Amino acid sequence: AQSVTQLDSQVPVFEEAPVELRCNYSSSVSVYLFWYVQYPNQGLQLLLKYLSGSTLVKGINGFEAEFNKSQTSFHLRKPSVHISDTAEYFCAVTGVDYGQNFVFGPGTRLSVLP
Amino acid sequence: GAVVSQHPSRVICKSGTSVKIECRSLDFQATTMFWYRQFPKQSLMLMATSNEGSKATYEQGVEKDKFLINHASLTLSTLTVTSAHPEDSSFYICSASYRRNTEAFFGQGTRLTVV
Numbered sequence: 001a002q003s004v005t006q007l008d009s010q011v012p013v014f015e016e017a018p019v020e021l022r023c024n025y026s027s028s029v030s031v032y033l034f035w036y037v038q039y040p041n042q043g044l045q046l047l048l049k050y051l052s053g054s055t056l057v058k059g060i061n062g063f064e065a066e067f068n069k070s071q072t073s074f075h076l077r078k079p080s081v082h083i084s085d086t087a088e089y090f091c092a093v094t095g096v097d098y099g100q101n102f103v104f105g106p107g108t109r110l111s112v113l114p
Numbered sequence: 115g116a117v118v119s120q121h122p123s124r125v126i127c128k129s130g131t132s133v134k135i136e137c138r139s140l141d142f143q144a145t146t147m148f149w150y151r152q153f154p155k156q157s158l159m160l161m162a163t164s165n166e167g168s169k170a171t172y173e174q175g176v177e178k179d180k181f182l183i184n185h186a187s188l189t190l191s192t193l194t195v196t197s198a199h200p201e202d203s204s205f206y207i208c209s210a211s212y213r214r215n216t217e218a219f220f221g222q223g224t225r226l227t228v229v
Contacts, residue, residue: 034217043120043207043220044158090157094218101148102209102218106157 002027002093004105012111013081021076021108023065023091033074034092034102035065044090050074061085086112116142118210120221127198127228135193135224137208143188144210148218149181152205161206164191198228 005024013019025031032051036044048059055067065076074091091105117140127133137147145166150158162183163171170183180202182194191210195202205225209218 036220041205041223041225043222044209045220046217049217092218101160101163102211103160104158107155109155 002029002031002095002103004091004093004103006091006105006108008108009106010109010111012113014113015083016080018079019077019081019085019110021089021091021110023074023076023105025072025074025091025093027072027093027095030096031093032096033065033067034094035059035063035074035076036090036092036104038088038090038107040087047076047089081110081112083112083114085110116140116210116217116219118144118208118219118221120208120224122224123222124225125227127226129199129228130197132194132196133198133226135195135206135208135226137191137193137210137221139189139210139219142210144191145188147185147191147208147210149183149191149193150207150209152207152223154205158207161193195226198226200228202226203228 003026034049035047038044047063048057050057050067058064063078089108092102094102119138121136147164149161151161152158160173161176164183164185166185172178185191207223208221211218
């Protein structure tokens with residue numbers, strides 16, 4: 001079984017400032033890792049994913065994340081945020097074997113302030 | 115990219131009635147779909163795993179008689195909330211995966227309000 005922790009429930013940041021959203025996971029099997037964004041009353045949109053290879057993953061909208069196996073972390077970063085980045089962000093993990101469901105963290109509410 | 119369409123996006127129903135939510139994979143075949151429920155300001159909680167041609171697998175605490183899931187084809191899964199009550203009001207989201215679980219594609223979600 002897998003579990004995901006997102007320690008920060010809310011992160012307020014000023015526009016054009018950098019931001020890091022933290023994600024830690026636990027699993028007894030090999031995993032794939034994901035970050036999703038959710039805007040109000042909408043489904044989830046994939047920002048980026050780590051499957052294998054380079055531990056630094058670049059995604060859409062200028063986001064990137066780094067997989068750290070020893071620390072079991074997959075923190076999301078953006079060097080300069082915009083007002084439009086205000087949303088809920090979910091870290092998720094799934095086992096490598098096909099058919100396993102995605103386990104989501106509790107989410108982090110990113111609020112970008114003008 | 116793969117597209118999952120969920121319908122309706124919003125529904126208001128009277129207490130005691132049933133509501134059906136559809137989840138379709140538009141451009142790929144999904145042998146497995148997942149149904150989630152999301153309470154306000156909370157994460158997604160898996161309700162059940164829907165397998166094409168077989169019975170759904172429900173998570174602990176989810177009433178299978180209240181939340182009926184049917185996965186009749188490789189592109190369609192339905193969730194029926196039977197005898198809905200106000201406490202069933204929530205945001206319901208479906209997802210589907212392919213290519214050995216390398217990504218989950220989500221529907222737009224359905225906001226159910228029971229009055």
